[in-house]
Amino acid sequence: MNIRTDLAMEAHDAHGEQSLPGVKMETIGDDRDITICRVTVSEEEGARLLGKPLGTYVTLEVSAMRERDPALEERVSRCIAQEGRNLLGDMKKDMTVLVIGLGNWDITPDSLGPRVVGGLLVTRHLLETVPEEVDERLCALCALAPGVLGVTGIETAEVIRGVVQRVKPDLLIAVDALAARDTARLGITVQLCDAGISPGSGVGNHRMTLSRETLGIPVLSVGVPMVVYAGTIARDVMSRLGGVEETAIEETVNGVLRGSALEMMVTPKEIDQLVEDSARVVANGINLMVHQDLTLAEVERYLH
């Protein structure tokens, strides 16, 4: 089935009861507001069938997220921090962490990454120039929003490699807006994974994958689904009917959504608010993950 989703959990669900070799999914955690699900992909054959590289994918679903309750948002940020540290193993205080905000500032649903960069408590420059004035609980955090290939003319991975070579971080965190299959997940789901990233692709350009293998440092991805593609909805509706052939589905979908319309984005009306809120929660999740001994109140005081 030609269902596009960046969420490993949805890709897994799309295979129904079918078991995939080396793929496991389990629901973990006992918070009544936050459902945590973990998909592990440990064999190449399962990875191929799932359409996701080897690695561990953790999803937080927070159905009440759109209510914008500050207390819940803080718990989600703490949960992102905790799950990120679980995926990464031990984080040390003298690490330098580089956060990459992927995506395009000018396209609202694609602007999550650059917005998260704007909400981080960056400290690396202070630790380099005035270390004695910096709270000793702070870790060296720096960040970059490298733009997208169509705007810069440079492969995003090339920009990142160039900066990694100079900054020499101990950990890379990449933030990006995702596409989901189910509209109900937009803006209320956070996926963390350790499988590496291929900025702006999916085309399996292996040279351009940024991962522990290619960079020599751990790479953590954090994403929030912001769009469903129009083509996904169209195919999804038809596949529910039962008894319709794959080719008939494709023909009908292509008849209704001519040309670039398959790529059109389905978003809720309040997408601007949704991106802003998601960016704040993810930025604070990373702030708490990296600056481990700070509370959110302390992070916010330092930010302003």
Add this chain to the structure above:
Amino acid sequence: MNIRTDLAMEAHDAHGEQSLPGVKMETIGDDRDITICRVTVSEEEGARLLGKPLGTYVTLEVSAMRERDPALEERVSRCIAQEGRNLLGDMKKDMTVLVIGLGNWDITPDSLGPRVVGGLLVTRHLLETVPEEVDERLCALCALAPGVLGVTGIETAEVIRGVVQRVKPDLLIAVDALAARDTARLGITVQLCDAGISPGSGVGNHRMTLSRETLGIPVLSVGVPMVVYAGTIARDVMSRLGGVEETAIEETVNGVLRGSALEMMVTPKEIDQLVEDSARVVANGINLMVHQDLTLAEVERYLH
């Protein structure tokens, strides 16, 4: 069929070959880049079947609009001006014209109306205070973006009536973003009509319809489709299959698009650019319609 569209042309097409009493559609004009189509609705029964009030609906389709060619944009603006004057009959130089920009500034695809207001050559205040300094070819133009009910707590029609009572215009022009059925029409179609407007509704709240009948002055609507609803695409795909019952369609669509997802907006990635471009073309169309003896170059010089 539960297909939502604000374009009379699409509503007409949705009935296929079926003839509707008192409804006529014809393609007019001979410009190779701009296809002009006119739907006239002259009987209540046809209006009910079509889901559109009595009146004349003129649609300009400009397939090359997204190329952003200034020369083509100027021709589209002149065409809007001409078709608007045709619908209104004679426009006189000493008229006062009030333009209402409907919609919500904060939701990009709904912000066409407020943006058009920002691109108008408003002159009423100058003609009232320093008439001797004003080019005598200019007509008295004023404009308002009244906001939407959810933000203001006031029926938009109430705001408009209040302002009409004080400004006493001879003509009301309302600009609004529309919903289409076909994604291919987004941002490349302009609809003009003389049937009056019901801001923020469709629910037939007759008290709140603003029309020649209720206001005593002609009302011209100008709109550009900016979204297709997700539910429309889903239903549209299924209805193409043939042989699927209405109730089965609704059940399947509601299964995939739970809750508010039916109302989700399908937009192209470049929606910000599309709204900006459409607003400029429509604003200049109105500028040329109202200030009849000016060229676009003169309009732009006065604007800055």
Add this chain to the structure above:
Amino acid sequence: MNIRTDLAMEAHDAHGEQSLPGVKMETIGDDRDITICRVTVSEEEGARLLGKPLGTYVTLEVSAMRERDPALEERVSRCIAQEGRNLLGDMKKDMTVLVIGLGNWDITPDSLGPRVVGGLLVTRHLLETVPEEVDERLCALCALAPGVLGVTGIETAEVIRGVVQRVKPDLLIAVDALAARDTARLGITVQLCDAGISPGSGVGNHRMTLSRETLGIPVLSVGVPMVVYAGTIARDVMSRLGGVEETAIEETVNGVLRGSALEMMVTPKEIDQLVEDSARVVANGINLMVHQDLTLAEVERYLH
């Protein structure tokens, strides 16, 4: 002296020790973070010398406002609510309150009013259509951002009068960005007054003043200084020198700030953030003033 300020407190200070007939200034309140100052103008001669109409002007100065501490922001909002109610006398639960957000969306430092409108808990439409579903502690609140004369071609006061005639509110609250004399006050000062408003003027166009006298209902103004005019800074610096004649000051200032530069705005770099923060605090101040029995947490829950 040709020092421009919208703050009665600064206008008073500009006269130094000199006593003005019927003008009194006193510092009130005992909150260590919020300094409250009240200027009362009770005689026409004092009003003329001060350059401010008869009325009471209350200023809250919050030097720590830029630290963006949520707890302090809540106290400032509650203080705005309390001082507003003090100025207005008794507020009843069955009142309809209309808030007018003055200023221009497109000019950041002038966008306070329209932004405040976006942060209000508007309820009037719900109380009119589904009263049984509305928390009975909520008052009928509605709001409008009418734009500015240069964009609409309509005197803002005309728009407001038109809407007042239809909505028939019991109280009008007008929000606007102000100009200060002292840059240190930008974004940290809130002025409330009961003297009425003259949108977009100062030129004493009495027909266009909106006040208890002209509208028959109380009018409360709430403003936050967002700019200092370049001319103010230039004159202020020179007048500190001592011994420089008024005419020499004007000549020199006009030599440096040719043409429209006198009107140029002096703003801090973080003006976007400052306007956003001020709008949130003022909007919540009005929310708490109008919906008297709600806590801020309840207001925020209803807003989303």
Add this chain to the structure above:
Amino acid sequence: MNIRTDLAMEAHDAHGEQSLPGVKMETIGDDRDITICRVTVSEEEGARLLGKPLGTYVTLEVSAMRERDPALEERVSRCIAQEGRNLLGDMKKDMTVLVIGLGNWDITPDSLGPRVVGGLLVTRHLLETVPEEVDERLCALCALAPGVLGVTGIETAEVIRGVVQRVKPDLLIAVDALAARDTARLGITVQLCDAGISPGSGVGNHRMTLSRETLGIPVLSVGVPMVVYAGTIARDVMSRLGGVEETAIEETVNGVLRGSALEMMVTPKEIDQLVEDSARVVANGINLMVHQDLTLAEVERYLH
């Protein structure tokens, strides 16, 4: 005198009739709408007195720029292209050009650089992947907006060096918003120079200067003044008085503009429009400079 300006022409004028060793200024060009001025700094002593590094600084002043006449804008873009090529000497077609948009997206008057990046006809990625589909008159252009130190925690020069190492351009063009002394120059002046750049500094951190010496490739800077600092206006006014001592000026200025107010920005009301317009003109200037054989109409067709 403590007058801050990024324009070599203004720094030169501030020394009045005084001759500076190795500094020459001449007015060139015969276009009645565009005044072209060239300052050459060839001796270290002159550079120190002027406060500008060795190099050639070319300024275009276009007093009618704010009228937004498309024909004039095109002439200014062509003039930028021509003067850039003059400064750089021969430009070859097989060059790779990297444009750096300096500054902060979130602070309007500082956003010129990032906005220019958005208006460039970038081609490098197309020439690398589908060279046979690319108009052979196009040069390899790529671009990056690296952000500012306070947001990224990485010295901007470090980011640029990292990207230069990977992209290996033959020419670097850096675009930045400038500070002027005279408000009349805001938005109507373009400065080009070959002296290299020190992003975010002025503090003479030589390691961080990007120039032909440190990078081994030519570096062209293009800037437009967008702000005057409040402190500049205050000092400027006082220094015109004559007979006032330097220390008295500083004391008075610091009395009026306490703390961070010296750094406050003086901008015209229409700063958003001004930045947008300047970015378009500069971006097209660079497009024409790099893609030498294209007309502006061709550039715009390819952009969309």
